[in-house]
Amino acid sequence: MVVQRVLESEVVRILDGCTNLNHAKQVHAHIYRNNLHQCSYVITKLLRVITTLRHVPLHSYPRLLFAQVHTPNPFLWTALIRAYALRGPLSQALRLFCSMRKRGITPVSFTFSALFSACGAASDATLGVQLHAQTLLVGGFASDLFVNNTMIDMYMKCGLLRCARRVFDEMTERDVVSWTGLIVAYARRGEMKAAQDLFDGLPVKDMVAWTAMVTGYAQNAMPKNAVEVFQRLLDEGVEIDEVTLVGVISACAQLGASKYAKWIRDIAESSGFGAGSNVLVGSALIDMYSKCGNVEEAYNVFKGMRERNVFSYSSMIVGFAIHGRAHAAIKLFYDMLETEVKPNHVTFVGVLTACSHAGLVNQGQQLFATMEKCYGVAPTAELYACMADLLGRAGYLEKVLRLVETMPMKPVGAVWGALLGASHIHGNPEVAEIASKRLFELEPDNIGNYLLLSNTYASAGRWDDVSRVRKLIREKNLKKNPGWSWVEAKNGMIHKFVAGDVKHPQINEIKKELNELLERLKGIGYQPNLSSVPYDINDKEKRLLLMAHSEKLALAFGLLSTDAGSAVKIMKNLRICEDCHIVMCGASKLTGRKIVVRDNTRFHHFLNGACSCRNFW
DNA sequence: ATAGGGTTAG
Structure with missing residues (x-):
């Protein structure tokens, strides 16, 4: 009996060190030889071990093991x-x-x-x-x-x-795990108010519960709240780990301000979960820096990581892509193929976006065609949207229409959206009509689509159609998302502007600066791009509207409030308008300043009269 | 034993 016990514990100890199926099967043979195969304790342990061996098919092996025991x-x-x-x-x-x-x-x-x-x-x-x-x-x-x-x-x-x-309500006994489970349930539903109420009522909060709140706010696009909760967590002396950091880093990425970027980077480095040693934190920091407009620093983080996974590579590739650094993105993609890290569909979204922005149609098509066979990545609707963008941007609108017909799944909004965007860029109201017809079915409340169609008509001078679309918008009672821009001043203070702003304390000075700039631009051939205004009003009114765009005010303020040698960084919640884009190009040439504008999809780097987006966005 | 986890865009 005693000998049996000793044998049992010895076998269990061996099983603890088992990391592959062959090893487990050898131990199984050993168990059999020692007549232990009827012992529940030993077989239970063996079953647990093989359950943890991922990527190994189990088939009927667990049942066979089990069947050997007479009285389980x-x-x-x-x-x-x-x-x-x-x-x-x-x-x-x-x-x-x-x-x-x-x-x-x-x-x-x-x-x-x-x-x-x-x-x-x-x-x-x-x-x-x-x-x-x-x-x-x-x-x-x-x-x-x-x-x-x-x-x-x-x-x-x-x-x-x-x-x-x-x-939860019917439980007679609850602990912090029960509370956190419910908090996450509310957070995933987007009900952050309910989540916060629960959290406030939670008697003993631990790191995981705090992290659930930080992450919940970050995932629900409430980055300010996420940062506030994180700050309170720090004030209360709660321990943090890489999961906490990832949540708050993602919030800082959404805020897009270098002040927060620096703040959280320092905290991460001193917490012991720095970018160099932690893939999770490193990848999150790459994404954050690129979304804060600092793609160089994102790359520094990338280079400094000891271990890189598919998230690190994908984030960096996407980072290069949204900054218009298409060739860097593509090069990194090929570097990645030399490592053991396998690309996934997000990686391909990044590299195809890069090809699209660089106008590398053939290379993009080649990659898309070999994606599944060579890299095991099945095309998704999102990847088809990238292809629609790649072809459409290059002007092949008919090819996009054919692609949509042949794609094996139902096109999502992004596919038609790419076609609509391309029709707008290439001034083709007929194709824009086809795309928007489907888009209005899929996304009836997305006002951006209506505006893009109306804009395409406006550029073609089809004012009757413009008013028809505007009537549609009125009937559906869709409100135009107010456009606003913000600039981070030298001290990290954030200044926000809306179109036609009158509230900023230095508004007169800003307007004067802007007027002077526009006059100088006219001297080198700038003409206000009146077709950027989708209203049927007279030219004088159009000029006035254009001049008051929030990104222009932000530019003037940025030029006034930062050092002559430094870049002006502007963020905008909507797509930058054509006229503002032209002004930014000209201003970068006239002032010799680098101007960086983050709009809702990408970064525009204006330098010496040219933009990194190659005037396609 | 159980709760929190990063990259996708027109």
Whole structure:
């Protein structure tokens, strides 16, 4: 008996070090030789080990192991169920659960938790609800904290917020894990108010709960709140880790201000989770710097990372692409192919966007054609949108129409949007009509599409059609998203401008500066681009409207408030208008300043009269 | 044992 025990624990110790299936099978043979194959304890351990071996197909191996034991105990049953629950097929796990119940064997908490976590991963709410009912039938589990917590998580992952809430409300005992589960459920639904109320009522908050709030705000495009919560977390002396940092870094990326970028970079470096040693933080910082307009620093972070994964490469490639550094993006893509890191569809979105901006139609088509065969990346609707953009931008509008007809899935808005954008760039109202017809069905409330169509008509002088579109906008009661721009002054203060701004304290000085600049531009041939105004009003009124655009005010302020040698960085919430783009080009030439404008999709780097976007955006 | 996780754009 004692010898048996010693053997058992020895085998279990060996199993702990098992990292591949062959090794596990060798140990299995050893178990058999020592007549331990009927021992629940040993076989349970073996099952657990092989369950963790990802990428190894399990087939019927778990069942065969299990069948050798004459009187399996609940733990062995659970290990078997867990193997199929986590590795699939889930239906098999459920069948085993039923036979366990039929044999009168009482499950343990872990049996339910394994099944719930699998239902969550598979988003299988039907099965989850059935199992929920089982927990009520089997004595004692309705009030089991651990089981209830995994149930909340399951309902959260299935998107069933009300069910998660009911479990929470009916729990007799709750801990910080229960609260956090529900907070995340609300956050994923975008109900940050409810999440915040729950969090405020949470008696003992830990790092994970705080992180859930930071991440929740970041994911719901409320970066200011995310930063505030993070600051409070720091003030209260809560520990942080890489997950906390990633959440707040993503918020700083959305804020786009170098002040926040520096702030969080320093915190990350001194926390022990710096870019050099942590892939997660490093990749998030790459994305943040590129979205803050500092693609050089993004690249510095990239170069300084000890380990890089597909996120690091993709973020950097996308970063180069949105800054108009197409060749750098493409080169990095080919560098990546030399490493073990495999590209995914996001990587291809990045590299195809780069090809599109550089006008490299052939190279982009080549990559798209070989993507699946050579790199195992299946085309998605988003990738088709990249192709529509690539071809459309280059002027091949008919080819885009053919691509749309032949694509194997239903075109998403982005595909038609790319075609509409291309029709606008190439002044083709007929194709713009085709694209917008489909786009209005898919995105009836997206005012940008209506404006782009109206703009295309305006450029062609088709004013009747312009008013028809404007009537459509009125009928649908769509409100134009107010355009605004902001500039970070030397001290990190952010100055915000709207079109026709009168509220800024230095507005007179700014207007004077702008007027002088525009006069000097006229001296070198600038003419206000009146077709940028999609209203049927007289030319004088058009000139006045154009002059008051928020990005022009921001430019004038930026020129006034920063040092002569430094770049002016402007951010805009909408697409930059053609006339402003022309003015930025001219201003960069006249003043010798570098001007960087981030609009809603990309960065424009104006230097010496030219823009990095090659006047396509 | 259970809760928080980064890259996609017209």
